[in-house]
Structure formats: structure tokens, C-alpha cells
Amino acid sequence: MRKQTKAIHTPFQKRDAYGSLSFPVYNTAAYEFDTAQDMTEAFAGRVPEPDYSRVMNPTVTYFENRVKALSGAENVFAMGTGMAAILNTLLVFAEAGKTIVTSNHLFGNTFALITKTLARLGIKAQVADLTDTEKLDQIIADDACLVFAEYITNPQLEVVDIKKLAEVAHKHGLPLIVDTTAVPFTDIDAHEMGIDVEVLSSTKYISGGATSLGGLILDFGTFEEVNQRIRFEFLFNLGTYMTPQVAYMQTLGLETLDVRYRKQAQNAFDLAHALQKLPQVKRVNYPGLALGKPLGAMLTIDLESEQKCLDFLNQLRLIRRATNLFDNKTLAIHPASTIFGTFTCEERVAMDVLDTTVRISVGLEDMDDVFSDIKQALKA
Numbered sequence: 001m002r003k004q005t006k007a008i009h010t011p012f013q014k015r016d017a018y019g020s021l022s023f024p025v026y027n028t029a030a031y032e033f034d035t036a037q038d039m040t041e042a043f044a045g046r047v048p049e050p051d052y053s054r055v056m057n058p059t060v061t062y063f064e065n066r067v068k069a070l071s072g073a074e075n076v077f078a079m080g081t082g083m084a085a086i087l088n089t090l091l092v093f094a095e096a097g098k099t100i101v102t103s104n105h106l107f108g109n110t111f112a113l114i115t116k117t118l119a120r121l122g123i124k125a126q127v128a129d130l131t132d133t134e135k136l137d138q139i140i141a142d143d144a145c146l147v148f149a150e151y152i153t154n155p156q157l158e159v160v161d162i163k164k165l166a167e168v169a170h171k172h173g174l175p176l177i178v179d180t181t182a183v184p185f186t187d188i189d190a191h192e193m194g195i196d197v198e199v200l201s202s203t204k205y206i207s208g209g210a211t212s213l214g215g216l217i218l219d220f221g222t223f224e225e226v227n228q229r230i231r232f233e234f235l236f237n238l239g240t241y242m243t244p245q246v247a248y249m250q251t252l253g254l255e256t257l258d259v260r261y262r263k264q265a266q267n268a269f270d271l272a273h274a275l276q277k278l279p280q281v282k283r284v285n286y287p288g289l290a291l292g293k294p295l296g297a298m299l300t301i302d303l304e305s306e307q308k309c310l311d312f313l314n315q316l317r318l319i320r321r322a323t324n325l326f327d328n329k330t331l332a333i334h335p336a337s338t339i340f341g342t343f344t345c346e347e348r349v350a351m352d353v354l355d356t357t358v359r360i361s362v363g364l365e366d367m368d369d370v371f372s373d374i375k376q377a378l379k380a
Contacts, residue, residue: 003186006069007254013048013061023062025248029053045232055235059244063251067216070254071185073198074221077230078214078242082181082201083109085215088240089177089197090114090148092229096122098145101174103130103160104351105153108340110179111351114148133164137171146175152182152296154325155335155359156352157285159295166194175223181205181325182296186258187265191220204326205261205297206253212246260364264326265294267370268362272299274371280304280378282356297326297362303378306355309334313358315377318369330363330370 001009012023031050033039042049050056064076079085090113094100100114104127115125126141130149140147147169149160162178169176175196180188184205190198202214219226235241265288272286286299303309313321313332322331323339333339340353348355362370 003070004258007066007186007257010062010066010069013058013065023059023248023251025244026053026058027244028057053244054239054241057241057244057247059251060242060247063242063247063254066251066254067185067218071198071218072189072191072220073218075217075219075227075231077217077219077235078202078247079217079240080215080242080246081213081240082179082199082203082215083113084238084240085199085201085217086110086179087113088230088234088238089199089217089226090118090146091234092197092223092226093146093175094118094123095145097124097143099124099126099141099143100146100148101126101128101136101140101144101169102148103127103150103153103158105130105156105158106150106351107154107179108335108343108351108353110150112342130160130165131158133161133168136165137168140168140172140174144172144174146177148177149179150182151178151180151188152287152298154182154298155300155357157287157298157300159287162193162195166196169196170194175226182298184257184261185218187261190218196220196222197226201325202250202253203324205264206250206257208253208256208260208326208328210324210327210329212249214242214246214250260328261297261326262294263364264297264362267364267367268297268299269294271360271362271367271371274367275299275301275374278375278378280308298359299362300357300359302354302356303358304356306334306336309356309358310337311380312377315380316373317376318365318373319360319377325361327361328364330365331361333359335359 041047042051060078064078068076166176177197178195179199181200198218200216202216269288275281275284281301283302288295319330319332336353336355
């Protein structure tokens with residue numbers, strides 16, 4: 001069965017009492033059992049029955065099952081946010097005295113989590129160039145516990161050779177964890193590339209209309225401690241599980257995910273080509289330009305100065321001035337002064353976050369209208 005069909009026809013865990021075609025939203029905290037023995041079996045995890053919605057909820061489980069069918073993951077865990085998905089996954093392997101191997105080309109909050117928040121717990125970070133896998137193989141820390149990368153970095157739009165990175169990680173006995181938010185699992189095969197655990201923000205493509213926050217952990221079963229620690233420890237102790245309301249909305253988002261992504265990626269590809277012709281635009285960065293085909297729906301443009309960037313944003317009439325990525329609407333933001341605003345100038349320079357860069361998340365509009373808005377904003 002093809003992915004798009006799976007996205008529509010994933011079977012329910014149990015037949016609905018009323019034959020509903022949409023899986024119901026179970027707005028409940030707890031569940032009643034027929035006998036004390038049934039309750040014991042559920043709490044012990046010996047039967048796949050919910051006991052408390054902080055750990056399992058039928059609506060969330062159905063969402064996880066749909067993602068599992070689409071991605072081929074062995075285990076899927078739905079979390080409240082993308083950052084919660086990253087934190088849970090890192091904590092499976094990281095502990096005091098161990099080192100996380102990563103890059104300085106990361107989403108700002110992820111980089112701060114690894115280098116600041118976890119550092120207070122005694123977890124170290126080795127920041128390296130993940131595109132130079134030969135050098136990484138030679139310098140990787142002896143006490144390394146995992147390798148963490150982004151499939152396409154935000155906002156630098158660097159594309160790492162995941163297969164080569166996986167070879168290095170596995171040579172050293174380390175799991176490779178990759179944030180694939182920039183390209184959905186309907187378009188890539190993470191496991192085939194050698195990724196052990198895939199994390200992503202379901203707030204983005206899956207949500208679609210920016211209706212809800214969520215995160216996903218896709219475990220491909222190569223390190224059994226992922227399932228053991230998240231399912232039987234973290235879900236109980238960290239309280240980061242997705243809500244049923246969000247799971248319902250994002251289950252609907254999965255049905256149109258592939259259609260929307262293909263349109264948005266093609267829009268981004270076409271817009272990137274058009275932007276190269278504008279004299280005010282000093283640089284267009286979009287991974288698909290080098291590949292000659294669409295890849296993701298995020299691009300950046302560089303203007304003459306930071307002030308030019310801010311003036312440009314202020315003159316936009318159609319494109320929304322907002323954070324988030326892969327909304328149905330096209331969004332624009334100045335990363336250096338917003339999502340990287342808490343970093344020092346020196347830190348931003350080291351991370352290649354430039355004052356002259358505007359990030360554009362390309363939506364589903366007609367690109368003639370979006371391009372016209374950009375042109376008038378640059379001339380204003």
C-alpha cells in the first residue's frame with residue numbers, strides 16, 4: 001500500500017461504537033477497568049490499554065499509528081512540542097560526563113538546549129563540522145554518547161551527507177539522531193539513510209495551518225533503550241505527551257501532508273529562481289537550487305544590510321511577519337534579531353547567522369502574488 005493511501009486508511013485500534021469515519025477525540029484523564037486484574041495488566045504495560053492520558057490516550061495512539069505506517073518506524077512517540085521530542089530523545093543516551101556531538105548550525109533553541117541547559121547537568125557538547133565526516137571520524141570524543149544533526153539546518157540551510165555521517169556514528173558505536181523537520185517523512189526514508197532516531201516538529205508541515213504545537217520521535221529500533229526509556233520512564237516522569245485535541249488535528253493534517261508538501265516545495269523552488277533575478281537580493285539560499293529540484297519549503301535571501309532587512313519586512317503586504325515554518329501561508333522573519341536574538345553577536349557569527357538574512361517559509365499561495373509582494377517591498 002502506498003504512503004498516501006496509508007495516510008487515509010490507517011485502521012483504528014478498535015472499531016468505533018458508532019462507526020465514525022474520523023477517530024474520536026478522547027477528552028479524558030483516566031479510564032475505567034472491568035476488574036482489578038485488568039487494571040494491573042494495563043498499568044504494568046502488559047496490554048496496550050490506556051490507564052492515564054499523561055502516558056497513553058487512544059486519540060494520540062491513533063495519530064502515532066498513522067505516523068508509524070507512513071514512516072516505517074518501529075516505535076512512534078507524540079510529544080507536546082518539537083523541543084520536547086528532542087529533549088526526550090537526547091536524555092535516552094546523554095548523562096553527566098558524556099558528550100553530545102553536534103554542529104553549531106542548528107535551530108537556536110536546540111543549540112542552547114545542548115550547550116547551556118544540558119551543560120548544567122554535566123552533559124558536554126562537542127561542536128564540530130558535520131559536513132567533514134573524515135575529520136569528524138578522527139576527532140570524535142572518546143566519551144561521546146550520540147551524534148545529533150539537522151537534515152537541513154535552520155536557517156543556514158546546510159545539507160549534511162546523512163549516510164556518511166551515519167557511517168561515522170555507527171563506527172564509533174553511537175546513535176545518529178536527526179531533526180528532519182525541514183523535509184517530511186513522506187518524502188525521505190530516514191532509516192535507509194542510517195538514521196537511528198528521527199525527531200521533528202509536527203507543528204510545521206503536519207499541522208499545516210499552524211493550528212497546534214507538537215513533536216514526534218520516530219524510533220527505528222536499532223537502539224532498544226529508546227523504546228524502553230521513553231515508553232516506561234519518560235512518559236511517566238517528564239509529562240511531555242501530546243494532548244488528544246492536538247493529535248486529532250494533526251491526524252487530519254497527515255491526510256493532506258504529501259499533497260501540501262509537494263506544492264510548497266515546488267513553490268519554494270520556483271520562488272528561489274525568481275528571486276535570483278532581483279538586483280536588491282544579494283544572495284538566495286535554497287538547497288534545491290544546487291540539486292536542480294525542490295527540497296523543502298524554506299529559503300533565505302540576503303540584502304544589503306540589517307536595516308534593509310527590517311525595512312523590507314515592514315513593507316510586506318501579503319507575506320506574514322511571523323515565526324514558524326511550513327504554514328499554509330508564506331511567512332518571513334529576520335532570524336538574527338528574533339529567534340537568535342538571545343545570542344551574542346559573536347555567537348551568531350560563529351553559527352553563521354547573518355544580520356543581512358531574511359528567512360522565508362513558503363506557503364501554498366500563488367507564487368506570482370508572493371513574488372509581487374516581495375518586489376514591491378524591496379522597492380518601497
